[in-house]
Structures are given as structure tokens and as C-alpha cells.
Amino acid sequence: MRRDTLTGLLAMTALVALVVPAGAQTATRDYAPVTNDVLLDPPDGDWIMWRRTLNNWGYSPLNQVNRDNVENLELAWAWPMAELGQQELAPIERDGIIFLATNNNVVEALDAATGDLIWTYRNVRPDFGASAGYHNGQVTRQKNSVALWGENVILTTVDARLISLDAVSGEVVWDLQVNDWQKGYSYTAGPLVADGKIFTGTSGCSITGTAGACWITAHNADTGEEIWRFNTLDDPNNPLVDESWRGVPLENRWGATPWATGAYDPDLDLVYYGTGMPIPYTEISRGTGDGDVLYTNSTLAIEADTGTLRWYFQHLPRDNWDLDSPFERLLIDAEIGGTMRNLLVSVPGKMSIAFGLDRGTGEFFWATDTVFQNVVSGIDEKTGRVFTNVATIPTAVGEEKLFCPAIAGGKLWMATAYSPDTGGFYIPVANTCQSIAPRVGVEFTPGNSVASSQTGPRTLPDGETMVGSLHVLDVVDGEHIWTIEQPARFTSSLFTTAGGIVFGGDAGRYFSAYNDETGELLWQVRLNAPIGGYPMTYEVDGVQYIAVPAGRSNQTEAAVTPSIGMPIGSGNSVFVFKLRNALR
Amino acid sequence: MWLRTLALGFLFAAPPAMAQLMDDVTVPNEWLQNWRRTEGDQIAFCVAHGSDTAAFEQAVGEELAAALLLKPVFVESQSGFSIDGMGYLDAVLLSLTNECDVMLGMALVTGGGYPDWLTVTRPYAGVPFLVTTTQNAAYRSLGDVPPGRTIGTQIVSAGDTMLYAYVSQLPPSEQWRRLPYGDSGRLVERLRDGTLDAIIIYEPALMTVTEGDPAAAGLQVIAAEPLRDLEVPIGAVLLSRNIFLRTQLDSAIASLVADGTIARLMAEHGLGGTPGGP
Known part of the structure; x- marks a missing residue:
């Protein structure tokens, strides 16, 4: 299908958007609509969603770049990001167009082979003003993945809107206010599109105005019309939820924020989301005693058509440390005990324990520690019930407890990957600890209900010397296959390829390629800033490209690794590599 | 100069x-x-x-x-x-x-x-936090509120912390139930509708919610005892x-x-x- 891209020099300022086509020339592009079939089985050369496929593997079947020639990668082109803030870019590629969504909800479309700009969409949002401190910070920490559907690019925004853009022109197709940002709602993560629907996980559920409601929503992908919403803080169908809050009524609950993108199983027609910690961090402050506080820190398996919860699994009950568990869930089929099982594999939370569950039922298969943690004392081998280590829970105001990993993980938003070629589950984590104490004093400005538990500086666990840690587990049983430890934290997501490589980057500005079977370092390049976001790969006209975001990171662990000098500047950019002497 | x-x-x-x-x-x-x-x-x-x-x-x-x-x-x-x-x-x-x-x-x-x-x-x-009840309540101090009743607070506030610190020292049978709120208006609303028996609220917030006249809003400030040091x-x-x-x-x-x-x-x-x- 051929679409006209530009009709001359046109700069259109709409009420809610500024779309700027690039250049003065008239141009046309081929762009094949993204159908449900495409979502279920993307072309090998495209990376059409956050983790490329609905199962969140972060795996590409491309193998032009492989163990034998990866050392011949060279820079093809680079591009600076439009806005300051954390570099958490998730490039998306389809039909030779690469979509780059950055902080403050700017989306740029570039020619994926040349780096030529096609269009820019600059979201026009409300002036949040002095009353919305959370949102003024939130614009710098967007997770920056968009989703594709039909001929459109689907975008979530900091002011809690869902927007559909024309993929070829960048013009707004529809624009929907999903939640009220003035109550505190926002979006951190990008949407998931599957089964003709858009699924979103809401952020901002730690603001007083959002008391009692934090949402996962489903929308018609063609129109944005809302189909259902599920409240992660309430469930009239499950009396255990109220019981787990120990009598704290709904209007006094916060947290359980689903602030990462979900996964989808087309056979089970289930969508999977993870949730964050309860607010306030400590049970002393929130008044929930020894309650589990459902559905915080849980995997939620929700029927895609109805929004009905099929099952849940809580990975960290009774959280007291802000060790939330919203991160990516991977859907993997593997043979266990002679039977092919539908697994959900994940390191769901900052406490960095890997879990293998049955994704149809939530049945527990295995759990494995990665980095040192002291917040879980045990897991029932039959039921999977997680036992929180009560020895690390502050029991009095001002009582300081050391907990590991620290508030920034362990595991954080930097995504894991899976390779069907090795059966390995690749996990970037960090060795850190930190102290916490329910604050002795008061809010910063009394009467506004904004305070925090008092946290100490981050440290290494006793006996550890390396912050950066990359673990590879066998998805069948969670057994370790190999591990890399290094001073610098892995600050980017990982991805794997059929070329036998796992790629990832660190706070020391190195982007590296490892042998996916052994962990052998095959190639690395040092860029301008910590490696960030979600590196990925795609193919255009027979040439495989590797896109690498670099820039500002809040997860460098600079205080624990002072020998790694960090740039003062953000330098948010994307670097795209291809093999030397590749045709184009 | x-x-x-x-x-x-x-x-x-x-x-x-x-x-x-x-x-x-x-x-x-x-x-x-x-x-x-x-x-x-x-x-x-x-x-x-x-x-x-x-x-x-x-x-x-x-x-x-x-x-x-x-x-x-x-x-x-x-x-x-x-x-x-x-x-x-x-x-x-x-x-x-x-x-x-x-x-x-x-x-x-x-x-x-x-x-x-x-x-x-x-x-x-x-600036003080105030223990407040409705004017219908017979309490003259926080200590008059029977154990098991619910005291509302502003979440993560000094008043909230002080109440917790005190209550946690008591045997369970003598404790009040503490319920922290994120919105001062909702806190006062729940006091007035009977959900809460008393509240501990920052004085300026109480004045804002009641437009400077707690009495006209049907509220009364009572003594904080047995709590002390309620000033920030x-x-x-x-x-x-x-x-x-x-x-x-x-x-x-x-x-x-x-x-x-x-x-x-x-x-x-x-x-x-x-x-x-x-």
C-alpha cells in the first residue's frame, strides 16, 4: 500500500499537537498496515513493538550480524533525542521507518536505513504549573515505547492521554483523555496492542488524589473507545483483597501501579501486567499491619475481552521497601517433566528473584535468586507462597533496617530477554543495598502529605565487589547457566538474536555483544553516555541494523562505583550500527 | 547599609x-x-x-x-x-x-x-496539630476516646507519626485504630459522617477546610493528652x-x-x- 507522505512544506499546528514534516520535498513511502496477524507473527526484519513480539522475548530472528562478524559493526548513523531526561528510548521499526518516542512525548519518524527525518510529532500538553510537581518530573522519565496498529502509531502521554498518529505523516488520528491528570494520573509506559485492542497501565497512583484507584485499561485500537478497566487496588470478586489491607478502606489505598508494558497470549486470550509497591512504603505509615496488600507486587492475568481477572500471583507480599514488581513478563513454552507447559517467566521486581509460573493458571514452578536479597526469607516449593523476611521490616518510627537490593534494584525497568536458541533467560541486575527507616519527623511542608521514608546511601552487599551483574537462567528450571559480573551496572535492556548474540550496555558507556551460550565478550563500543533504553535490531533492504540508545541514566550507581566517571551532560542519542561493507 | x-x-x-x-x-x-x-x-x-x-x-x-x-x-x-x-x-x-x-x-x-x-x-x-472531634462527641481529650475506635490522620504527617508512635507502645486491647488520609477535606468529611471518632490534623489545614471556623463546621478541638509535643x-x-x-x-x-x-x-x-x- 502506498501512502502520500508529504504534500510540500507543511507545518500544521493543531490544538493538541505540533506535527512537522521534514524537508521541503514531496516524498512517498510504502507502509504496510500492522494487522493482528502481523502482531502475532512480525516479519523477521521488523521490530514492531516494545519487545518485538507479544511474548516480550526481546529476540530477533535476524542473523546477518553474528558471533563471527559482530566485530565488524560500524556506525551507520546517529540521532540526538529531542528532550532532556532519562534515556529510556524504545525504538520501534516497521517497513523501513524507525519511530523514536522520547521524553515530553515527542515522537520522531526517521528513515531506518539513512537516519533521515520523516516527521516530528510534538505533543502539546497542559502547563502542569506549580501544583503538579509529580508531573513536571514525570515528563523526564517516560518509558518511551509506542505501539503500532493499522496505519497508526499509538502513544501514551504524561497527561494520561492515549493518542493515535498516522504512521506516515505523524498527524493526529484521534486523541483520548483516559484518566484525569489533575488527580495525579499519568502514563510512564507505552501501550500494548493486541487482538484489536490497546492495553495501558496507569501511573501516578502514589498521588493523594488517586486514592483507591489504579487502572489497567483496554480500548478499541481503531477508535480508542474504552472497553474495560481493572482497578489494581480493589476487587469485589476477591474478599482476600480487602482482608489483605487489614481494614484500610479503598479510599485510603495507594500504589499497585502497573507502570510497565504488558504481554499477551493469543491462545489463552490473556493479557499480563505486573504491579508496583504499596504507598507509603512502610506498613507503619500505611497502617496495614502484616497484611499482604493485594494486588501490589503481583502478576495479574486478565481476560483480554472482558477485563476479568483470571488469576494473580503475588511476588512480594507486605512490601516495606519500595521494591515494586511491575516489570516485563515473558511468555515461553517449555517442556517440564515431559510435558509442554505454557510458562510465564519473569524477574518481576526490584528484589530480583526470577519466577517461572504456568501462565494459564498461575501455578508456581520455580524461583531463583539472582543478586543478593534479604527481603524474602523463603518460597513454598509447592504453592509458591512468598514469605517476606520480617526481620528487615521496620517496626518502630525511626528504626533503620538494611535491605537488599536497594530502591533502584536489583532489577529495574531495564528489560530481560529470552533466546529460543539457547533456552536462556537473560537478566540485567545490580548488587546493591540500602537502609530505610520510617521518617522520624514530618512531611517536608506540613499538611501536604508528601514525605518519604528516610533512606540511606546505597552500598554493596557484604562480600560483593561488583555492582553490574548479568545472569542467564534455564527457563525450564531456573538453574543458572552463566553469569557476568563487572563494576559498571547494566543500564540498558538486553536483546538476543539468532546470530547467537546477546546485546546490552552499561553505566561505563560500553555497548557489548556477548556469546549467548557462554557469555564471552565478542565486541564492544564505548559511546558518549551510559547505555540506556531498549537496544534493538531490524533489517532494511537486506542490511541488519542495531540501534542503541545512550544518554542520561539515574541508575549508574555512581556513588558505589566512583571510578567510573559520569558525564555531566545528558547526551541523549540513538546510535545505529551495521556491518562494515554492508551493501547500503 | x-x-x-x-x-x-x-x-x-x-x-x-x-x-x-x-x-x-x-x-x-x-x-x-x-x-x-x-x-x-x-x-x-x-x-x-x-x-x-x-x-x-x-x-x-x-x-x-x-x-x-x-x-x-x-x-x-x-x-x-x-x-x-x-x-x-x-x-x-x-x-x-x-x-x-x-x-x-x-x-x-x-x-x-x-x-x-x-x-x-x-x-x-x-505550628500545632490539633485533636478534633465533632461537637456532638463527649470527649474532652484524645484519651477519652475508647480503645478500638478509629482516629483519622493526615498520611505521613507529624500527627500521624506521633499517634503511631504512641499507640504502638500500648497493648493491643488498649489501642485505637489509626486511619491515615491523603486529603484533608476527606479527613474532615469522614469525621463529620461518623466514620472517624477523632482526627489529628495540622491546624492550618483545619482552618482551610473549615474556612477558618471549625466551630461553625460543627467541630471542636479537644486536648491532645495523652499525646504531647504536637507542634511542628x-x-x-x-x-x-x-x-x-x-x-x-x-x-x-x-x-x-x-x-x-x-x-x-x-x-x-x-x-x-x-x-x-x-
Whole structure:
């Protein structure tokens, strides 16, 4: 299908958007609509969603770049990001167009082979003003993945809107206010599109105005019309939820924020989301005693058509440390005990324990520690019930407890990957600890209900010397296959390829390629800033490209690794590599 | 005039803040001005947007500026952060680096609540939390509320913390149930509809919710016993590099407390509590 891209020099300022086509020339592009079939089985050369496929593997079947020639990668082109803030870019590629969504909800479309700009969409949002401190910070920490559907690019925004853009022109197709940002709602993560629907996980559920409601929503992908919403803080169908809050009524609950993108199983027609910690961090402050506080820190398996919860699994009950568990869930089929099982594999939370569950039922298969943690004392081998280590829970105001990993993980938003070629589950984590104490004093400005538990500086666990840690587990049983430890934290997501490589980057500005079977370092390049976001790969006209975001990171662990000098500047950019002497 | 010259000389001679290695701050360095603020004989005060004590803070700022022979400028700083305070210190650093010299209306948190790059003045006022019931209630003090009844608080507030600290020392059979709220209006609403037997609320918040007249709203303030020390010390914070200015402000605060200025301002703005802090 051929679409006209530009009709001359046109700069259109709409009420809610500024779309700027690039250049003065008239141009046309081929762009094949993204159908449900495409979502279920993307072309090998495209990376059409956050983790490329609905199962969140972060795996590409491309193998032009492989163990034998990866050392011949060279820079093809680079591009600076439009806005300051954390570099958490998730490039998306389809039909030779690469979509780059950055902080403050700017989306740029570039020619994926040349780096030529096609269009820019600059979201026009409300002036949040002095009353919305959370949102003024939130614009710098967007997770920056968009989703594709039909001929459109689907975008979530900091002011809690869902927007559909024309993929070829960048013009707004529809624009929907999903939640009220003035109550505190926002979006951190990008949407998931599957089964003709858009699924979103809401952020901002730690603001007083959002008391009692934090949402996962489903929308018609063609129109944005809302189909259902599920409240992660309430469930009239499950009396255990109220019981787990120990009598704290709904209007006094916060947290359980689903602030990462979900996964989808087309056979089970289930969508999977993870949730964050309860607010306030400590049970002393929130008044929930020894309650589990459902559905915080849980995997939620929700029927895609109805929004009905099929099952849940809580990975960290009774959280007291802000060790939330919203991160990516991977859907993997593997043979266990002679039977092919539908697994959900994940390191769901900052406490960095890997879990293998049955994704149809939530049945527990295995759990494995990665980095040192002291917040879980045990897991029932039959039921999977997680036992929180009560020895690390502050029991009095001002009582300081050391907990590991620290508030920034362990595991954080930097995504894991899976390779069907090795059966390995690749996990970037960090060795850190930190102290916490329910604050002795008061809010910063009394009467506004904004305070925090008092946290100490981050440290290494006793006996550890390396912050950066990359673990590879066998998805069948969670057994370790190999591990890399290094001073610098892995600050980017990982991805794997059929070329036998796992790629990832660190706070020391190195982007590296490892042998996916052994962990052998095959190639690395040092860029301008910590490696960030979600590196990925795609193919255009027979040439495989590797896109690498670099820039500002809040997860460098600079205080624990002072020998790694960090740039003062953000330098948010994307670097795209291809093999030397590749045709184009 | 010597005081003005001295103050300005030291105020603007210190090097700018460099925050790139601050663990607790995540603001992009490009947003932080790295030049010395040159404001002539002005001193800029930040006051939090929507603060229940904003008018009082501004009055204090005007008196402090007068004492330092400077002209006050007031800047509205951000509010509306998450309960866990995420991003708050970023905003404080941005404001104190780019917009204002002094941030007023700050609780002087004990136990090391502020990072090393902030310094605090002495308190200029102690502002109370009040135990409040409906006028129908027969209680004369918090201690009259029977065990098992529900006390509402403002979540993560000093009143909330103090209540928890007290209740946690009691045997379970003698404890009240504590229920923290994130919205002062909802807290008062739940007191009036009978969900709560009593509430512990920051006095300025109570005045805001009841438009300055708790009695007209059917409420009464009762004695806090057995709780004590329900006043929060209120002062100002500055960047640690501004140690000379902090010393000058401390002296000015002491003078304004001693000559009755702070007491007058508190009375004018309907604040109970103690000039100079508890």
C-alpha cells in the first residue's frame, strides 16, 4: 500500500499537537498496515513493538550480524533525542521507518536505513504549573515505547492521554483523555496492542488524589473507545483483597501501579501486567499491619475481552521497601517433566528473584535468586507462597533496617530477554543495598502529605565487589547457566538474536555483544553516555541494523562505583550500527 | 547599609551547586543554572504552591528581608508530589539553584531528614496539630476516646507519626485504630459522617477546610493528652553553600521572635503554636 507522505512544506499546528514534516520535498513511502496477524507473527526484519513480539522475548530472528562478524559493526548513523531526561528510548521499526518516542512525548519518524527525518510529532500538553510537581518530573522519565496498529502509531502521554498518529505523516488520528491528570494520573509506559485492542497501565497512583484507584485499561485500537478497566487496588470478586489491607478502606489505598508494558497470549486470550509497591512504603505509615496488600507486587492475568481477572500471583507480599514488581513478563513454552507447559517467566521486581509460573493458571514452578536479597526469607516449593523476611521490616518510627537490593534494584525497568536458541533467560541486575527507616519527623511542608521514608546511601552487599551483574537462567528450571559480573551496572535492556548474540550496555558507556551460550565478550563500543533504553535490531533492504540508545541514566550507581566517571551532560542519542561493507 | 553590603557580598560569592553526583537528586544537570545569581538588593523566597500557610510565610519573608535590608521577592515553588516524595528533592534543588535563595515553610525534620546539600535555619514558628472531634462527641481529650475506635490522620504527617508512635507502645486491647488520609477535606468529611471518632490534623489545614471556623463546621478541638509535643517546628532551607546567609537569617529570626513580630504575624494569620518553635 502506498501512502502520500508529504504534500510540500507543511507545518500544521493543531490544538493538541505540533506535527512537522521534514524537508521541503514531496516524498512517498510504502507502509504496510500492522494487522493482528502481523502482531502475532512480525516479519523477521521488523521490530514492531516494545519487545518485538507479544511474548516480550526481546529476540530477533535476524542473523546477518553474528558471533563471527559482530566485530565488524560500524556506525551507520546517529540521532540526538529531542528532550532532556532519562534515556529510556524504545525504538520501534516497521517497513523501513524507525519511530523514536522520547521524553515530553515527542515522537520522531526517521528513515531506518539513512537516519533521515520523516516527521516530528510534538505533543502539546497542559502547563502542569506549580501544583503538579509529580508531573513536571514525570515528563523526564517516560518509558518511551509506542505501539503500532493499522496505519497508526499509538502513544501514551504524561497527561494520561492515549493518542493515535498516522504512521506516515505523524498527524493526529484521534486523541483520548483516559484518566484525569489533575488527580495525579499519568502514563510512564507505552501501550500494548493486541487482538484489536490497546492495553495501558496507569501511573501516578502514589498521588493523594488517586486514592483507591489504579487502572489497567483496554480500548478499541481503531477508535480508542474504552472497553474495560481493572482497578489494581480493589476487587469485589476477591474478599482476600480487602482482608489483605487489614481494614484500610479503598479510599485510603495507594500504589499497585502497573507502570510497565504488558504481554499477551493469543491462545489463552490473556493479557499480563505486573504491579508496583504499596504507598507509603512502610506498613507503619500505611497502617496495614502484616497484611499482604493485594494486588501490589503481583502478576495479574486478565481476560483480554472482558477485563476479568483470571488469576494473580503475588511476588512480594507486605512490601516495606519500595521494591515494586511491575516489570516485563515473558511468555515461553517449555517442556517440564515431559510435558509442554505454557510458562510465564519473569524477574518481576526490584528484589530480583526470577519466577517461572504456568501462565494459564498461575501455578508456581520455580524461583531463583539472582543478586543478593534479604527481603524474602523463603518460597513454598509447592504453592509458591512468598514469605517476606520480617526481620528487615521496620517496626518502630525511626528504626533503620538494611535491605537488599536497594530502591533502584536489583532489577529495574531495564528489560530481560529470552533466546529460543539457547533456552536462556537473560537478566540485567545490580548488587546493591540500602537502609530505610520510617521518617522520624514530618512531611517536608506540613499538611501536604508528601514525605518519604528516610533512606540511606546505597552500598554493596557484604562480600560483593561488583555492582553490574548479568545472569542467564534455564527457563525450564531456573538453574543458572552463566553469569557476568563487572563494576559498571547494566543500564540498558538486553536483546538476543539468532546470530547467537546477546546485546546490552552499561553505566561505563560500553555497548557489548556477548556469546549467548557462554557469555564471552565478542565486541564492544564505548559511546558518549551510559547505555540506556531498549537496544534493538531490524533489517532494511537486506542490511541488519542495531540501534542503541545512550544518554542520561539515574541508575549508574555512581556513588558505589566512583571510578567510573559520569558525564555531566545528558547526551541523549540513538546510535545505529551495521556491518562494515554492508551493501547500503 | 553595612549589613546589606555584607549580606550581598557573601550571598553571591559562593560557587554554584554541582549536583551530578548527588545520589538523591535526579534532575538533569542542564536544567541547573551554573552562574551566580545577581539580584542586586533582592532576596528571593520560595513558598510552596497551595500551602495552607502561604500568606503567613510571605509575611515572615517580608519581615526577614526587612531585617536584612533587602527587598523580598516571592516565587511559588512546586507542590503536588507523590506521597513517597519522589521528585520532591529534585524540585527543591532546582528552585534553590535557579529561582530563590530561601525556601520558607519547611518542617525542620529531625533525624537527618534533609540531604547534605541543604541547610536549615532555626525555626521561626511552632505550628500545632490539633485533636478534633465533632461537637456532638463527649470527649474532652484524645484519651477519652475508647480503645478500638478509629482516629483519622493526615498520611505521613507529624500527627500521624506521633499517634503511631504512641499507640504502638500500648497493648493491643488498649489501642485505637489509626486511619491515615491523603486529603484533608476527606479527613474532615469522614469525621463529620461518623466514620472517624477523632482526627489529628495540622491546624492550618483545619482552618482551610473549615474556612477558618471549625466551630461553625460543627467541630471542636479537644486536648491532645495523652499525646504531647504536637507542634511542628517551621523554618527555612537553603543550599548548604549559603552558610553566611543562613547565619544572617538565624539572627534575624531570633530578633523577630524576641521583639514579638512573629507572635504578631501568627496571631494575624490565625495560627496557634509557639513563636520561635516548640
